[in-house]
Amino acid sequence: MQENILEVRDLNISFSNYGKTSKVLRNVNLNVLRGERVSLIGQSGSGKTVTMRTIIGTLPTPPAIIESGEILYERKNLLALNRIERNKIKGSGISIILQDPLLSFNPVLTILRQMEDIIKYSDVRRGLSRGHKERKELICETLAKVQLFDNERILDSYPIMLSGGMRQRVLIGMALLNQPKLLIADEPGTALDVTTQKEILDLLNMLVANEGLSLLFITHNLGVVREMADRIYVMQSGKIVETNHRENIFNTPQDPYTISLMESVPPLYGKKVIDVKNSNPIPDEMIKISNLTKSFPVRTGFLNRITSENHAVKSINLSINDGDIFGIAGESGSGKTTIAKILVGLHQPSAGQIRINKSNLEQLVELKDYRKLIQIVYQNPGSSLNRKRTIAQILSVPLKFSDYTDKMIKDRTNELLNMVDLPISYSSMYPHELSGGQKQRVAIARALSLKPKIIVLDEPTSALDVLVQGTVIDLLQRLKKELGLTYIFISHDLSLMRNFCNKIAIMFKGEICESGETKDIFSNPKHLYTKALISSIPVISDLEESLKPKVTDEERSMVLQNTRKI
Amino acid sequence: MFTYLLKRTVTLLLVFIGLAILIFIIARIVPGDPARIALGPLASAQQVEEMRQEMGLNDPFFVQLWNYLAGLVQGDLGKSLLTSRPVIDDILGALPATFELVLFTVFLQITLSIPLGVLAAVYRDSWVDNFTRIISLIGVVTPGFVLAIILQLLASYQFSFFPVTGRVDPGLNFEPDITRLILIDSLIKGRSDVFIDAFSHIFLPSIALAAAGIGQVMRITRSAMIEVSRFDFIEASRAYGIPERVVTFGYMLRIASVAPLTILGLEFASLIGNAFVVEFVFSWPGIASYGVRTILQKDLNAVIGVVLVSGIFFVFANLFIDILLGIIDPRHRIREGSSK
Incomplete structure (x- = not known):
């Protein structure tokens, strides 16, 4: 003993x-x-x-x-x-x-x-x-x-x-x-x-x-x-x-x-894995990104001159279909959030072209209608909701800017709360009275308020506990089915993506190193970085452990070395 | 560090030049003819015109501005219409008294408000906290001149140790000729009697002047301390066995002091403004009485001089604080300096 x-x-x-x-x-x-x-x-x-x-x-x-x-x-x-x-x-x-x-x-x-x-x-x-x-x-x-x-x-x-x-x-x-x-x-x-x-x-x-x-x-x-x-x-x-x-x-x-x-815990391999498929038999192309580049100026020195450029995203090509749940995976600094911000019009691309619903993004961004087409849900509902406003006020903000009457706004907010499984009585509450999962539901409801076709989900579950994460994912899946949405799901959680996305692009240092059907990427990763990434995910069974791609320590450090800051 | 310093200095220099030009323009816009004021109401139109010519008031505006700035660089602020002496001499004569008052006030503010703020944060929600809260509220809501008058009344009826006017007892026959600050010179020369007398003179005006700042800085120190106390590294330091005293004063206060120091720098402007009133109440022989007189008499050269000197004060106080912040929190330097 x-x-x-x-x-x-x-x-x-x-x-x-x-x-x-x-x-x-x-x-x-x-x-x-x-x-x-x-x-x-x-x-x-x-x-x-x-x-x-x-x-x-x-x-x-x-x-x-x-x-x-x-x-x-x-x-x-x-x-x-x-x-x-x-x-x-x-x-x-x-x-x-x-x-x-x-x-x-x-x-x-x-x-x-x-x-x-x-x-x-x-x-x-x-x-x-x-x-x-x-x-x-x-x-x-x-x-x-x-x-x-x-x-x-x-x-x-x-x-x-x-x-x-x-x-x-x-x-x-x-x-x-x-x-x-x-x-x-x-x-x-x-x-x-x-x-x-x-x-x-x-x-x-x-x-x-x-x-x-x-x-x-x-x-x-x-x-x-x-x-x-x-x-x-x-x-x-x-x-x-x-x-x-x-x-x-x-x-x-x-x-x-x-x-x-x-x-x-979302499984990575084995029987329990859900293979997600696009529900549209012959889907249309919703978003086409070609040669997208975004660079940020780096200012240094005495006069704050632009001395170099930091390429957050380098010549990216992507095609997202109507009804896809398209996952963009990558580690911090890989450029995945930059893409999200460009898509919702918060950043201007430095070069390249984005076509959404067959129109050019530059022409769209200025238009109010564009906001009705694509919306975003942020990572942390604690900071993405205004703490000084009631839930009803938070939900009505987008509506107020698009010709809804007061009566219509009230009906719509109630409808939205219903959609995300929250009682209507919550409309007079403040965000701090809600739990993390409930707040994220409010954030999702707000994104839905103008009936968009596309929703960008920027790590929507990473601030939540696993049990709550599951219920939010279920909600997102149901909403997608009911409303015919297209999701762009940005995350670093590959095991979650394995069970939620039908397509995945892996980002590495501002570039897409591999993309394709989720199933193929996990069963047969081609790029060494993808392999290293998948093999690093902690799993909960020996079976999954044995199915992970094998990467030696040397290979891992070789591919990762480039990403390290000095 | 060097880039950081250089950047700060250049910024402040620009601020100063901007201030000089602005105050000059304002002085030229206000109604009233300086030449007429200088000569008095009895002077003839011709005399006034000659005076204008002599003072350069008939030159084009930019020529005047140029001459003014050129003089400024050489330390020439023009002549006072009131005393007919160079403005610079008048100001330099009165400046040490004000400088001493302001320095002592800042000293009081730092030594009183920061420890009290730390105490209030450490014993949060206890009677200590409530007590300091009341003190700071009283300090903030009472205007400086009201406090000055109350203190003066109290001193004249109750506490005769504190004289109600002046800077030092002239009977002591003391000439502050080293730093021109009586408190410091008397210490250097070992004249404890002068020091005590000067201290009793400066104490009440400084309290009246410091009160508002003490209240503010105390509250800001408190909330900054509480915020820092929530950082993970404070818990980590305690768990690694760093003594509580080092955690509080060495780690927490150092980071928490950034906010109160920034406020102190900004507070400096209102300190100079309030000093005008307080000096008046206590008959303090500083720049204030000179400033007020010149303003009332529309002695424009002198007004510009007083404003500029106050500006220099403010600009240098903030340069000093910026340097201090750069030392206290290296992140200021790292972000703005050369090393990215």
Whole structure:
């Protein structure tokens, strides 16, 4: 029997807000053995972050109240320790890696200074005194562990000067500086592209094995868990609903919540995959993009002169048919959002031609009617809806600009709410009273208000939890059938696209490297980048894992090297 | 950093030239003949015409502007009609007193408002927070001159330690000839009696002048601190075991200070404007009494001079703040400077 490094016993925590108390953790029990990788999985609001904060000691009390429970780290109850004793464990016993690699840095200090501070203050606590040179040596050693070698440049940089993957590596390095025994990782890599995420997860696994660390990995992504955990805890509304070894959770999930989580993950391969087809037997061409190029000027120097051009999109050719769900996939910076913005007329193309419904885009953009033809749904409904307007007001804005009378507007907004399965009573509510999924439904309703033929969906589900994501996708599918829409679906989530789009174009550095029927792309990817991309997607079964295209590490780094910022 | 500095300096230089031209145009548009004012109502039309000729008022507008700007570069602001001395000398004589008052006021604003703002943020929603909120509200809503008069009344009836007028007791026989700022010179020369006396003189006017800014900057510091406290890296720093004191003052305050410093720079304009009133109330021998007199007398050369000097003040204060912000937050430099 191995020894526990961390044990949480009967933890009960509630939050008090203006006199109201609400329970956020109920009898949470979990333990991590020495050298074990444990995963805590749950959706947003399930209490996993509160659990993490209680363990690392950054839970703000008040508003939080720790009602009962113990957190034992190497048999010491952390909740009973005084501040000095507790601080000794911070950083040197238990360390953390937070989710967002940019926000986790102090933006105004160099990497060197931040890392030195961590060593310096832990030395103070432990009564050591190491000089600047020794500290720097330790930092360089640690950076080597996370496979960063360009030390001088990295250490003198400010966080914004590094690329996302590099920041995440440095962040892991920071967590390792004081030789912790337990590493708590809160969704590391979720803010990164899949290919980079894959590298980071591999790195973490290697470190845990080499350094003999224990890992508590907090995430909402089942696919990631499969690669990162020996044992799994499933958390739902403040309770641990199921715990078991990885194989058991994935092969024979017991709790209905775990099962629903499993089913909500869109499969990449296997029987459950839906092959989407265009419902029109002989579809017309809806959008034709030829030689589309968009470049942005780069201004530098004293006079802000244009010194070079940044090509966001380079000579793209696409043909989208009436009734298609056309997926544009790619990682951040690949140019997919630029295409979306050009299509809805928010950017002017630098060169090339777009024909929509057999008319030229340049002639159309000026016309009001154009807005009735093509609309957009944005990624984050929290910021795409005006917080100061009621739902009815939000929905009526497009109508007001197109000769609807007040009576017609009211009827139309009610009709729209009906279409997206929201009760009419919601029309007087404000966005903040709605959940994320409901807000996205409102955003979809707004896009539909002028009865467009084409809707551009810019990552419409990536800000939502998996379960909610499923219902929004179902809604989109139903609306498409009922209204005969054409979708342009922009996303980085290939497994979702596999089950939703009938055609896909993969973008890479502003160019389309591969496009075609979704089924063909997944069963037989041709371009190396497509292969690397698909093989990086975390999946939830061994079957899918075995069906992924095989890409060696060398091939992967070769194709990805070009995309990396310096 | 160099490009950043150069960019800032050039911008400010342009602002300054623009200001000089604008104020010159305004001065020429306002009704009233400077020559007539200089000579008084009894002068004959011919005398006025001769005076106009002598003052160059009959030259074409652009010639006047050119001569004016050329003089400006050499530090020549023309002659005051009121005192018949070069404007520059009058201003330089009165400037140190105002400069000292404004500097001390800014000092008070920074030392009072930023710590109070930090306290209010750290003990959010407690009595400390509420107390500072009330103080800042009172400070913001009370006009400077009302506060000045109230303070003066209080000083004359209750707290006799604070004199109600003047800059320093003339009986102390002190000549501030090093920096021309009494507080600093008395320290350099080791005259503690002068320092205490000057301090008691400057304290009330500065409080009256600082109140509004203190209130604003305090609230802005508070909200900036609260915003920064929500950043992930603050949680990360705590979890890595960085002591709370370093997190609050070393990390959070440094980033949070960007907003209050920017406001302080902008506040400078209203500080100079308010100084006119406050100096008047406390008979402070600064540029204000000179400015007000010249405005009332339509002594245009002097008015232009006073406005320009106030402008220089403002422009330099903001240059200083811009440089400070560039040091505090390297992102300003990285975005605007040469390294992309």
